[in-house]
Amino acid sequence: MNNTVIKAENLAKAYQLGEFSTGTLSRDIERWWALMRGKEDPFLKIGEANDRTSKGGSDIVWSLRDINFEIDQGDSIGIIGRNGAGKSTLLKVLSRVTTPTAGGVKIKGRIASLLEVGTGFHPELTGRENIFLNGAILGMRKAEIRKHFDAIVDFAGIERYIDTPVKRYSSGMYVRLAFAVAAHLESEILIVDEVLAVGDAEFQRKCLGKMSDVSTKDGRTVLFVSHNMQSISTLTNNCIYLKQGLLVDKGPTEQIISTYLNDGANIGGQYVDSPIGDEPKIVKMELITSEPGNTHVNGAELKIIIDIYCPRPLKGAGIALEAVNIYDQKIMNLWNFDSEIPMCRKSGITRMVCTIPTIRLYMGNYHFNVYLAEQTGAKMLQALEKVCAFEMVMLGTHRDYQWQEGSCTYIEDFEWDVSE
Amino acid sequence: MELKNEAWDLEIKPQDTVFDLHLKDVWNYRDLLWLLVRRDFVSFYKQTIFGPLWFFIQPIFTTIIFTFIFSRMAGISTNGAPAPIFYMAGNVAWSYFSDGLNKTSTVFRDNVSIFGKVYFPRLIMPLSIIFSNLVKFGVQFILFIILMAYYLFKGENVHPNMYVLLFPVVMFLMAILSLGLGLIITALTTKYRDLVFLVTFGVQLLMYATPVIYPLSAASAKYRLLIICNPLSGLIETFRYGFLGAGQFYPYAFAYSTVASFVIFLIGLVIFNKVEKNFVDTI
DSSP: OOEEEEEEEEEEEEOOOOOOOOOOHHHHHHHHHHHHHTOTTTTTTTTOOOTTSOOOSSSEEEEEEEEEEEEEETTEEEEEOOSSSSHHHHHHHHHHHHSSSSSEEEEEEEEEEEETTTTTTOOOOOOOHHHHHHHHHTOOOOOHHHHHHHHHHHHHHGGGGTTBBBSSHHHHHHHHHHHHHTOOOOOOOOOOOOSSGGGGGHHHHHHHHHHHHHHHTSSEEEEOSSSSSHHHHHHOOOEEEEETTTEEEEEEEEHHHHHHHHTOSSSGOOOOSSSSSSSOEEEEEEEOOSSTTTEEESSSSSEEEEEEESSSOOSSSSEEEEEETOOEEEEEEEEETTTSOOOSOOEEEEEEEEEEEEBBBSSSSEEEEEEEETTTTEEEEEEEEEEEEEEEOOOOOSSSSOOTTTSSOOOOOOOOOOOO | OOTTOOOEEEOOOOOOOOTTOHHHHHTTTTHHHHHHHHHHHHHHHTTTTTGGHHHHHEEEEEHHIIIIIIISOOOOOTSSOOHHHHHHHHHHHHHHHHHHHHTTTHHHHHTTHTTTTTOSSHHHHHHHHHHHHHHHHHHHHHHEEEEEEEEHHHOSOOOOOOGGEEEEEEHHHHHHHHHHHHHHHHHHHHHHHHHHHHHHHHHHHHHHTTTTTSOOGGOOOOHHHHHHHHHHHHHHHHHHHHHHHHHHOOOHHHHHHHHHHHHHHHHHHHHHHHHHHHHHHOO
16 A cells, blocks of 8 residues: 655756846847757756855756655655755745746645635635635635635634624734635645744644644645744654755654754854953853754753953952843843852953753743843943844653643643542 | 555646646636636725726726717717717727736736745636626626617617627637737746836727727728738727627628637747746746
C-alpha cells in the first residue's frame, strides 16, 4: 500500500533579481533567439545559492533547488527555515500560485492553501456574501459552503454581524471569519502559512485546535510553515528543513527542530563591545542556554555571563537585568549591588556569571534590558535595551491539553496532594 | 485506503503545452464565476441612493451630448434614424465593448493580491468581468428598448427587421473580441507597463475609428476600408441595422468581424494561459 499524497521531484524555482524595465524587451529577444537555436536560456545559470548577504554573479537566484520529498496521507508536516530559505516559495509552488522552473510535484486529492486569511474578501459585502465568495475562491462549491455555513458562522462567533458589511467588522472579527471559512475546506491537503500570528490568543488556540483535528481526526494532510518552534512541535509530526533553497533535512519533528536550532548556533545573541574608552561599560554579555541557538527549555538552568570593563574602580556599583517579552512587558528582574556581592572594585574587566537554576518563563521570545550604575544606583552608567534575545520553549513537557501561546507568563513549581 | 501508485490527481510542472487551456478547471470553478459577477454588481451600488439606476445615467447623458454635438452642431448623418436612438444604440454597444476591454486589460494588475495568494483558474476573473458587463449592458439595453418603443409608438423612422435575430451573435462576438484583446493586453502588461498608458487613450481613439457616432455609409470611400478593418465596425453596424433599420447590412464586414473575433479570442486565450502561470513573479 502506497499512501504518498505529495511527491516532489527535483523541484527548483529561479527568480530574477533587479528591475524589470528597460532591457526587458531586448533580453526577451535574446532569450527567445537562444531558445530558437536550441540553446539553453542564457539568463538562467544553474548553481548559484540563494545567499542574500553576498552578491552573486548573475541576476538569477535559485529560491529552491533540487527539492525531493514525499508526504504521506494524514501526515502533518512542518516546513522550517530562516527567512529567505525558500519556505514561502515552496508553498507558492505547491499551491499553484506560481510554477516551478524545473522538476515537478505530483499531488493526490484536492489541495487548498491558506497563504493569507481573507483572500478576496470584499469590504462592501456582508459576512454572509463573503463566506460564499471566499469559499469559492478557495475552491469550494456553493453546495459545500451551504453545508458548512452554520459551522463557519459558529466557529467565527459572528452570528450577530453576519448581514453587516465586513468593512464594519473589527479586525479580530474579520480574521476569525476568514479563518473559519478556510478551516472548513473539504480538501484532502491543507497548506497553511504563518497566518495564525493574527487574532487574539483565544482564537489562535481555537485555530491550532482545529488544525490538529484536521490532521488527526479527519486524516487529512497538513503542511504548516511557521517560525514558531512551539507551534511546529505541537502541530506537526514530521518536518522539512530548508536552507538557502536546499532541503537540508527531513524527518521527525523533534529531531529536525534540534538540527535546525543547532545549525543556527551562532554568536547572534551575544552582545559584544570593545574594552576601550574612559567610561565603564559592558563589553560582553552572553547566554548559556540549554539548547543551541539561544533557545532554552523551560525548567532548565540558564547562565548569563557578563564582562564589565572598568577603566577606574567603581563605588557602589550595581547591575540590573530585566527579561522583557515581545509585548515589552518586564517579566523577570535579576540584580546585584556592590553591597551584596562586591563588584567592579578594581579597574580592568570584571566577569560576572548569573545562574538561574530553573528558569520558568513561559514559552515565547524574550530579550534583556541591562542597566549598569554606580553610587548605589544614583548614577546610571549604561542602559542596554533589547540585547541577548532568546526563545523559551517547552519541548518535551507534554500535557494532555497542549500548551498554547500566551496562556501565562511563567510556570511555577507545584505539587498536588489529592485525596478521595 | 487503497491508492494506486501512479494515480496522481495533479502534476505541477514547469511548462504545460501551450494549448492546454484548463477549460475543465474553469468549469469546476463555475460557482466562483457567478459569485464574482454578483460581487461586482452588488458592490457597485452598495451605499448609493440610486443603486442600479446609475447604470442609466451614463447612457442618457452620453446620448444627450452626442445628439447635441454630432447631430445638431456637426450635422453628421444618422441614416435617417432619430438622432437620440441612433447614438444610444451606438453608445450602449460601444460601452459594452470598451468597458470589457478596459477592465479585462488590467485584470492581472488589479488582482495581483488574490492571484498571489490562492490558485483558481485565472480565466475566471476576466470571464466574470465580461459577464458583469453583460448585466450592465442588459440594464442599459432596457433603456434602449424603452426609447425605441417610444419612437415606434410615435411612428418615427425606426424599423426593426429580421437582422435583429443576429443580436445574440453580435453580443457574443463583441464579448469574445473585448475579452481576447483584454487578455492579450493584460498578459503583456505584466512585463511591459507601457501598454497601460496606450490602452487608456487608445480605446478612446478607437471609438472614432468605429461607426459609433457616424454610420459606416457616411464615411468617405477613402476611409471606409480602414474602418471596416476594425472588426467592431461590422458588429456595431449590424446591431444598429437590426434594431433601427438605419443603414444596411454588410455581409462581408460581418463575416470578417466574426472570423477576426474568434482569431483574436484564441490568441488571447493562449497568451493569457502562458503568462498566468508565472506572472506573480514578474508583476
